[in-house]
Structures are given as structure tokens and as C-alpha cells.
Amino acid sequence: xxxxxxxxxxxxxxxxxxxxxxxxxxxxxxxxxxxxxxxxxxxxxxxxxxxxxxxxxxxxxxxxxxxxxxxxxxxxxxxxxxxxxxxxxxxxxxxxxxxxxxxxxxxxxxxxxxxxxxxxxxxxxxxxxxxxxxxxxxxxxxxxxxxxxxxxxxxxxxxxxxxxxxxxxxxxxxxxxxxxxxxxxxxxxxxxxxxxxxxxxxxxxxxxxxxxxxxxxxxxxxxxxxxxxxxxxxxxxxxxxxxxxxxxxxxxxxxxxxxxxxxxxxxxxxxxxxxxxxxxxxxxxxxxxxxxxxxxxxxxxxxxxxxxxxxxxxxxxxxxxxxxxxxxxxxxxxxxxxxxxxxxxxxxxxxxxxxxxxxxxxxxx
Amino acid sequence: xxxxxxxxxxxxxxxxxxxxxxxxxxxxxxxxxxxxxxxxxxxxxxxxxxxxxxxxxxxxxxxxxxxxxxxxxxxxxxxxxxxxxxxxxxxxxxxxxxxxxxxxxxxxxxxxxxxxxxxxxxxxxxxxxxxxxxxxxxxxxxxxxxxxxxxxxxxxxxxxxxxxxxxxxxxxxxxxxxxxxxxxxxxxxxxxxxxxxxxxxxxxxxxxxxxxxxxxxxxxxxxxxxxxxxxxxxxxxxxxxxxxxxxxxxxxxxxxxxxxxxxxxxxxxxxxxxxxxxxxxxxxxxxxxxxxxxxxxxxxxxxxxxxxxxxxxxxxxxxxxxxxxxxxxxxxxxxxxxxxxxxxxxxxxxxxxxxxxxxxxxxxx
Numbered sequence: 001x002x003x004x005x006x007x008x009x010x011x012x013x014x015x016x017x018x019x020x021x022x023x024x025x026x027x028x029x030x031x032x033x034x035x036x037x038x039x040x041x042x043x044x045x046x047x048x049x050x051x052x053x054x055x056x057x058x059x060x061x062x063x064x065x066x067x068x069x070x071x072x073x074x075x076x077x078x079x080x081x082x083x084x085x086x087x088x089x090x091x092x093x094x095x096x097x098x099x100x101x102x103x104x105x106x107x108x109x110x111x112x113x114x115x116x117x118x119x120x121x122x123x124x125x126x127x128x129x130x131x132x133x134x135x136x137x138x139x140x141x142x143x144x145x146x147x148x149x150x151x152x153x154x155x156x157x158x159x160x161x162x163x164x165x166x167x168x169x170x171x172x173x174x175x176x177x178x179x180x181x182x183x184x185x186x187x188x189x190x191x192x193x194x195x196x197x198x199x200x201x202x203x204x205x206x207x208x209x210x211x212x213x214x215x216x217x218x219x220x221x222x223x224x225x226x227x228x229x230x231x232x233x234x235x236x237x238x239x240x241x242x243x244x245x246x247x248x249x250x251x252x253x254x255x256x257x258x259x260x261x262x263x264x265x266x267x268x269x270x271x272x273x274x275x276x277x278x279x280x281x282x283x284x285x286x287x288x289x290x291x292x293x294x295x296x297x298x299x300x301x302x303x304x305x306x307x308x309x310x311x312x313x314x315x316x317x318x319x320x321x322x323x324x325x326x327x328x329x330x331x332x333x334x335x336x337x338x339x340x341x342x343x344x345x346x347x348x349x350x351x352x353x354x355x356x357x358x359x360x361x362x363x364x365x
Numbered sequence: 366x367x368x369x370x371x372x373x374x375x376x377x378x379x380x381x382x383x384x385x386x387x388x389x390x391x392x393x394x395x396x397x398x399x400x401x402x403x404x405x406x407x408x409x410x411x412x413x414x415x416x417x418x419x420x421x422x423x424x425x426x427x428x429x430x431x432x433x434x435x436x437x438x439x440x441x442x443x444x445x446x447x448x449x450x451x452x453x454x455x456x457x458x459x460x461x462x463x464x465x466x467x468x469x470x471x472x473x474x475x476x477x478x479x480x481x482x483x484x485x486x487x488x489x490x491x492x493x494x495x496x497x498x499x500x501x502x503x504x505x506x507x508x509x510x511x512x513x514x515x516x517x518x519x520x521x522x523x524x525x526x527x528x529x530x531x532x533x534x535x536x537x538x539x540x541x542x543x544x545x546x547x548x549x550x551x552x553x554x555x556x557x558x559x560x561x562x563x564x565x566x567x568x569x570x571x572x573x574x575x576x577x578x579x580x581x582x583x584x585x586x587x588x589x590x591x592x593x594x595x596x597x598x599x600x601x602x603x604x605x606x607x608x609x610x611x612x613x614x615x616x617x618x619x620x621x622x623x624x625x626x627x628x629x630x631x632x633x634x635x636x637x638x639x640x641x642x643x644x645x646x647x648x649x650x651x652x653x654x655x656x657x658x659x660x661x662x663x664x665x666x667x668x669x670x671x672x673x674x675x676x677x678x679x680x681x682x683x684x685x686x687x688x689x690x691x692x693x694x695x696x697x698x699x700x701x702x703x704x705x706x707x708x709x710x711x712x713x714x715x716x717x718x719x720x721x722x723x724x725x726x727x728x729x730x
Contacts, residue, residue: 001444001447001448002444003444067451067452067496067499070499070503071499074502074506079366079367079368082366082506082507082509083366083503083506084449084450084503084506084507085449085450085451085452085503085507086432086450087432087450131432134432134435134436137439138435138448138449138450141439141447141448141449142447142449142507144447
């Protein structure tokens with residue numbers, strides 16, 4: 001693995017493909033952290049295993065696990081899923097695993113962004129985050145692909161989406177947050193996204209999902225389903241705090257064109273009713289920095305948009321709500337060539353994210 | 366990775382190839398343990414890196430490193446050598462990495478032997494050894510090859526050598542030691558070697574190298590250089606404690622034939638003068654279990670036989686002694702198609718083994 005410090009993917013002819021382009025594999029991390037995953041993480045493990053199995057139907061899945069958890073991971077995952085040892089502070093592969101870029105010959109490289117637990121000492125979610133921050137490079141080494149060293153720029157994989165045709169979508173609330181790259185202007189941040197993702201146009205959604213602890217990652221509110229088409233988390237309830245956030249995104253998107261000059265087609269994906277954490281769930285969580293990570297009744301950032309697009313499936317969350325089936329049908333209509341697999345994901349959501357957050361695709365045929 | 370519990374390599378048509386057959390790669394472990402490697406292991410690291418680079422000239426080398434040492438390993442190894450995270454208790458890849466077997470189609474599988482730090486609670490060298498014992502399976506998972514679960518049988522890779530044609534060579538002092546498999550008879554142990562290595566004949570050398578802490582592993586005293594030919598550590602000094610040990614091996618080998626019925630050709634490889642540890646070297650070593658691991662003046666188990674046969678090189682130790690060059694010439698004569706690379710290995714020897722002990726080949730073309 002070469003560590004590339006003095007060039008950019010764009011300069012070298014590499015771009016980040018869309019998630020709906022072909023993958024050779026997917027990376028996940030085995031959940032372990034006791035202040036994220038209730039009651040020792042057993043329920044979360046089950047959901048992670050279901051996600052891994054659904055994805056492994058059409059691409060090779062590697063689950064990274066600590067030495068301590070290796071045996072447990074190996075025991076609960078089927079033999080066609082690889083388990084590799086790797087240390088982390090938590091289990092959000094989307095945010096710590098490398099962003100992969102490809103060139104026209106199909107060669108891949110990784111990007112090693114800086115990671116600071118979603119806001120560092122300003123508003124990060126835990127301390128320390130050193131093991132997470134080492135992962136992207138280690139994953140590239142594991143797959144023997146070269147890596148761009150961009151640790152001087154704080155970015156999580158969940159805060160970017162691309163159509164693979166020159167358009168990148170982010171949220172202002174996240175990328176302009178004080179805990180990321182406060183010394184950089186919006187234009188400078190946009191320049192980095194263009195240089196590293198091969199983007200020509202950056203779409204800046206104003207906000208994300210209400211109370212999303214990541215400063216509202218784009219991957220929880222809006223995703224590309226095809227070139228020129230996005231799906232947006234939506235509520236018709238004007239009393240809901242989410243209403244104005246989704247509306248602001250809709251209004252923004254309505255006035256924008258993508259890098260190819262297309263007007264964007266926006267599909268609304270209704271949200272579930274507010275999903276709140278229960279007292280007995282909170283009781284199963286350790287403290288973090290002497291404080292509870294959740295309080296009974298806290299609203300969780302539930303959204304059906306937090307899905308993963310595998311080669312032959314879309315793996316989406318369900319919350320045990322009446323709205324689950326309607327959401328599944330909408331997504332199935334948007335992905336006619338893939339089977340939409342819905343997995344009960346309350347136990348992932350409690351950790352603070354969902355299916356897209358715990359996965360990272362490796363592009364390629 | 367499938368874990369195979371109810372069959373054996375022999376029954377499935379797999380055999381352990383000779384080290385001089387083709388390899389696809391080699392596994393090593395980055396040294397870190399402060400009671401094995403003096404002064405923080407910096408000198409040992411240098412020697413390990415030289416070994417890795419010499420091997421990487423003709424096969425893919427993967428160095429396994431703890432999370433803590435990953436960055437250091439990556440920094441001192443060239444980019445064509447892969448570094449993968451894996452936890453261990455020490456750095457003896459020969460003894461913890463899987464023994465690989467192949468079938469006639471070239472498919473490979475691993476064997477996960479039990480490991481107890483060279484003797485467990487009887488005369489093992491450190492406690493605990495749990496991370497080492499988990500490695501073989503994890504390495505198979507990393508390479509996505511199936512693994513035989515033989516953890517109920519204690520064996521280290523350094524305690525076996527094979528000619529790839531049905532002959533396996535071991536030492537009685539090690540395989541019959543009380544700290545390995547005391548409940549098994551010699552015949553039962555031989556049966557396991559035949560079932561798992563595809564052997565038809567086991568050669569039992571009586572002894573190994575004087576004061577070798579592994580209960581005298583075969584790989585420090587005798588090795589196959591070709592079918593029907595071995596190289597044996599030798600001294601002409603009848604006053605040396607090693608003399609009777611080497612003589613016993615020579616006498617044993619002289620009376621034996623291999624699995625194909627050939628009389629063995631024994632090449633003597635003279636030992637260096639006794640290599641003893643110095644006071645300043647001991648001062649750089651941490652205690653182990655409240656005791657020093659070495660005392661000034663202790664004789665180390667130095668032997669030129671502890672070499673690694675790579676695809677296009679033989680990587681052998683040197684000790685800064687007059688005998689180094691003579692030993693190199695003998696080996697070069699025995700391996701006319703490979704370059705014999707001699708690496709100053711005192712800093713590996715201080716840890717308790719040598720170049721063969723810190724490497725494990727992955728067979729295949």
C-alpha cells in the first residue's frame with residue numbers, strides 16, 4: 001500500500017462512484033461498545049448479522065472485529081462472511097472505513113479522511129477516537145490498495161453522497177459545523193470535495209434529520225437512487241420538528257440542477273412516527289464520560305433513507321411501525337432491479353445510526 | 366472460512382508441502398514484547414524488516430501487527446509489504462500461524478493446532494498465550510481459506526519439517542515433552558502427524574540444540590534441503606554440550622530411510638562458537654512473571670539451520686562470527702537455484718529463536 005500525500009484523486013483520474021454502481025464487497029464492524037449498544041450489544045449483533053447476510057447474498061462482506069470479539073463475531077456470522085481483526089472505538093464503518101475511488105481502468109484507491117468522532121472536542125460524541133481514525137488506512141492495507149492521506153480534513157463517509165456523475169450531496173449543518181473544519185471556508189470545503197471525490201457540483205442541503213447527533217449527516221435524510229433522482233425523508237406533520245428541516249431540503253433541491261444539468265427528481269419517503277428510547281433500553285447502556293448517552297424518552301433519529309444499496313439488494317431499516325411496509329414499497333418502486341430487504345433495526349438505531357452508517361461499499365466489478 | 370472439525374487433511378486429500386516447494390506468500394509478526402526484545406525492540410524490528418524485505422523479493426509478505434504497533438510497522442516496512450492488524454502475545458509466526466496443506470488441485474487449507482507457549486503450565490515460556498492461540502484461525506479467515514480445528518493437539522510449526530513427499534521430521538525432546546500432549550503415546554502422536562500432514566513416515570530425531578527453550582524444535586537443528594537430503598547443525602568440539610546432541614541425531618539419521626525408501630544424505634552445517642547474551646543486552650529486557658528472561662552470560666541457541674526458504678532466496682542468520690561465511694557457502698551449495706541472503710540476526714536470537722521461527726510460508730503457485 002502506497003500512502004499518497006502529494007496528489008488528489010481528481011488529478012490522478014479517480015472518482016467516487018455512486019453506491020448503486022457495482023461493488024466487489026462491503027465492510028462492516030462488529031458492535032461492542034457498551035455505551036452505544038444496550039445490554040452487551042447482543043441485540044445489535046443480531047441486527048448487524050442480518051444486515052451482513054442480506055448484503056452477502058450479492059457481494060463479499062468482511063466484518064472487522066476486535067481481538068476480544070473475534071471469536072464471538074466468527075461464531076454468529078456464516079462462513080462465507082470473512083471476519084478480520086481490527087480495533088476500533090465503535091462500529092460505524094461508513095464513517096471510518098475509507099471512501100473508495102475508481103479510475104476508468106477499474107483500479108481502486110482509498111481516501112483516509114481525518115475522523116474526530118463527529119465533532120472532536122467541540123461536539124464529538126466520545127473520546128478518544130484514535131482507533132477509528134487509524135481504520136481507513138488499515139483497511140486499505142488489508143485490501144492492498146493505495147490510499148490518499150487526507151487526515152488534515154475532517155470528514156465522515158456518512159456526510160457525503162454522490163451520483164457517480166459529478167454531483168456530491170452534503171448538508172450544511174454537518175460540513176460547516178464548528179467541530180469539523182472550522183478554519184476552512186465553504187468554497188475551500190467544496191474544493192476539497194471536488195478534488196477528492198471527482199465532483200464538479202456540490203449540492204448543499206441545509207439540514208438533516210432532527211436530533212441526528214452527527215450534525216445531521218446527509219445519509220440519514222437524502223440519497224441518490226439513480227442519476228438525477230433522490231429520495232428525501234419526509235413528514236406531512238407540520239407540528240413535527242422535522243417538518244421545517246425536510247421542507248428546507250425540498251425547497252433547496254427544487255431549485256438545483258446536478259452536474260450534468262438535470263433538474264433533480266425528488267421522491268418523498270415518509271418518516272416513521274417519532275421513535276423514542278425506553279427506560280429499559282437506557283438501563284442497558286453504560287455511561288460515556290460520566291454521562292448517560294441516552295435518557296428515557298429521547299427521540300432517536302429514525303429514517304428509512306438510511307439504507308444500503310448492495311449489488312442485488314437494497315437493505316433498509318424497519319422500526320416495527322405501520323409505516324414500514326409503505327416505505328418498503330416506495331423503495332422497491334425506485335429500485336426495480338433489486339430486492340428491497342427490510343431489517344428490524346431499532347437495535348442499530350439505539351446506537352445512533354442505521355444500516356447505511358454501519359456499512360461501506362468497495363466499488364468494482 | 367469453514368472450520369473443519371470432523372475430518373483430516375489426509376482423508377480430504379491434502380498434504381503439507383516442503384518449504385522448498387513454491388509459495389504464494391509469507392506471514393510474519395511485528396516484534397513488540399518487552400521481555401523478549403531488548404530496549405523496546407528497535408534492533409529486533411530492524412532485523413525483522415531485513416528478513417521481510419529479503420523474502421518479499423520473491424513472494425508476497427504480510428506482517429501482522431497489533432493496533433498499537435500498526436503505525437510503526439507501516440512506517441518501517443516498504444509499501445509492497447502488507448501490514449494487517451492482528452493481536453498476539455509475541456512474534457513467532459512459525460509457531461502460531463497455521464500450518465498450510467494443499468491438495469492436487471492447488472487448493473490450500475490451514476491447520477489450527479493448539480498452542481500453549483511451548484509447554485503450558487509445565488514448562489511454557491510465558492503466560493497467557495491466548496492471543497497467540499487465536500492467530501492460526503484468524504490468519505485463515507484473513508486469507509479466506511478453510512481451517513482444520515486441531516486445537517486439542519499441542520503443536521508448533523517449528524517442531525515439524527517435511528520433505529513434501531511423505532516424510533515428517535520432529536524431535537523426541539519436543540514432541541514427547543510433558544508440556545505438549547502428555548496423555549498421548551508416541552504412536553498416537555505419529556498418527557496425528559500422519560493424518561494432518563499427509564505423512565507416511567515420521568523421523569524422530571532424539572534431540573535439538575543445547576538450551577533451546579522450545580524443548581529443542583527440529584527447525585533449529587535440522588532441515589530438509591531437497592527430497593532425501595537434510596542439513597544438520599554440527600560441531601567438531603567434543604567438549605561442547607552440543608556435540609553429543611548433534612551426534613545422536615547423525616547416528617539416528619544414518620540408520621533411517623525416508624517415506625520413499627531413500628537413505629538420507631546428511632550435510633553437516635557447522636555451528637558458530639557459543640553465542641552468549643551480554644549484561645547490557647539483559648538490562649534492556651523487562652521481567653516476565655517477576656523473573657528475568659535472560660541472565661548475563663546465558664548461552665543462546667544459535668544455529669545456522671534456522672533459515673527460511675523463499676521462492677528465490679534462502680534467508681539465513683549470521684552472528685557476526687568468522688563461521689558466518691563458511692555456513693553461507695555451504696547453504697549456497699545446497700541451494701544452487703536460490704540466492705542465500707545472510708542477515709545479522711543476533712537481535713532475533715536474543716528473543717529466543719531465529720529466521721525460520723519468525724516466518725511461515727503460504728504454499729501455492
